[in-house]
Amino acid sequence: MNMSKVYLWSLFDQPFGECVLCREPARLHAGLCEACHPALPAIETTVCRCGLPSPGALPESGLCGRCLERPPPFRQVHCPWAYDFPLDRLINRYKHHRQLAIERALLPPWLASLPDPGPVDALVPVPSHWLRQWRRGFNPAHRLARAAADHLNLPLLPALARQRRTRHQQGQRARARRRNLHGAFALRQPVTGRHLALVDDVVTTGSTAREASQCLLDGGAASVQVWALARTLPTRGR
Ligand SMILES: [Zn+2]
């Protein structure tokens, strides 16, 4: 498969039935052909609790240096793919141009990759601010959470609300992101004793996942896992 061809087609939308990357007829999954499916940048090595792959073995703690310094409140981030070419193009088209053919293409392999939910008893989408949601016309995290809830036969629990509008996270340094997000979420449904999976489209620095998980745990949740499509790797935008 020719990468420039992939890039070219990734800029446009395709009708249902064609591969969202190369436009060949898609047989493997609705919207992703057999040749392009392996082009998605899978995270296959051992990962830290923050979802970042570890090039070598992790220390006995199972945590990377960053997590050792500031242990995350969530139990585990699960993302099957790195937020990298060509998936980053696809996710951008999905989020910013509402190309639902991409959602149809990514959902089956994403749902198949979900970990054994274990004690998880409800799925909580990461909310977007109403203004952003209104402009986009949808909240990708909410759609992913609903699909996963249906797939696992678990309830969808929209327990979080955005307190205020936060600046776009992309391009901000980790410390600035933390400041930006502090107090960004509020609880709008009881979560006492619940084991939750927090669902988002992309985990960038993990600041949103931390802040949202902390809000759920402060509200009495028993545990929080984080499930997303993709994880930004440290070399990109951190
Ligand atoms: Zn293809």
Ligand SMILES: [Zn+2]
């Ligand atoms: Zn880590």
